[in-house]
Amino acid sequence: MSANGRDSATTPLLSDSAHASGPFGIDSNELARLIDPKNPELLKRLGGVSRICTLLRVDPTTGLSPDEQSFEIGVDAAKDKPFADRRRVFGENVLPAAKSKSYIELVWEAYNDKTLIMLTIAAIVSLAVGIWEDYSPNHPQDEPRIGWVEGTAILVAVAAVVFTNATNDYQKEIQFKKLNAKKDDRTVKVLRGGKENQISVFDLNVGDILLLEPGDIIAVDALYLEGCV
Structure with a gap:
């Protein structure tokens, strides 16, 4: 039991200020531990899918803002590309190129x-x-x-x-x-700014809300929000 009387298994392990060095409340290593291998118990301990969305600064009902700029104070947004912070912290949705022979x-x-x-x-x-x-x-x-x-x-x-x-x-x-x-390189459907958008799979970011239809190939590791299974 935790000090406040709740089971520690249901108490979120991370707070919004857990990573003062970055603009997000969770880093890529923690996300990886959820997926590889799949760890529903850890997801529960982290606070569930809704809590992960909060830590990733995304509204699951509207998706990422297409005009998202840097969250860092003092950064010139005009010089930063959209989603620059996400790509800096989590990387891009591109597999490392296989080493070719010289x-x-x-x-x-x-x-x-x-x-x-x-x-x-x-x-x-x-x-x-x-x-x-x-x-x-x-x-x-x-x-x-x-x-x-x-x-x-x-x-x-x-x-x-x-x-x-x-x-x-x-x-x-x-x-x-x-x-x-x-x-x-194929197109996928995402929710950004409350609207459906088709983008290249290489332009997906951590925090994007991916819209799937029957027959779609899931191009990322992801958490399931809602729908029919």
């Missing part, structure tokens, strides 16, 4: 072929023998010194194959990233 890595992968490696060894041997014969004391003075040509030609051919394959793979990676970005 061109050098693709070159190395293209070269790691048994046939190309064997051709390289043969070319080096041929080049060494050709140079030795060209500059050998027994080399006829009236004959051109072209023993190095065969080995060099093989090396040039190997390099051409490697760089062509690496360039093709690099261009494929760029196209793949562009296609993924287009696939992930």
Whole structure:
């Protein structure tokens, strides 16, 4: 039992002033603990969904204000983009880009072929023998010194194959990233200023009221407010 006689499990753990360093009463780490893994008991202890809305400075009946400016005192609102505080504290609704291979890595992968490696060894041997014969004391003075040509030609051919394959793979990676970005960028319906708005999924902010219809893909981790299930 708590000091005021109420069960501590139903007493909100956070107050509006719990995070004096930020404009919100809850931070991203605390929100993450609610979702991953799902923790309804923690949600109850934090005061429920309505309390979370209060801490996030959002009215669940009207949503975020489309003209929301900085909550910080002394910040020039004219120089700040809408929802700047939310994005600074909670980040943007964008997954980190998968690390792509560099061109050098693709070159190395293209070269790691048994046939190309064997051709390289043969070319080096041929080049060494050709140079030795060209500059050998027994080399006829009236004959051109072209023993190095065969080995060099093989090396040039190997390099051409490697760089062509690496360039093709690099261009494929760029196209793949562009296609993924287009696939992930879709519109969602939110409530802002009491009105329904369609925005890019990348423009969603923590605190947005997302309106869902049958068949919609939920593009965020979220708390359920109301509706039919």
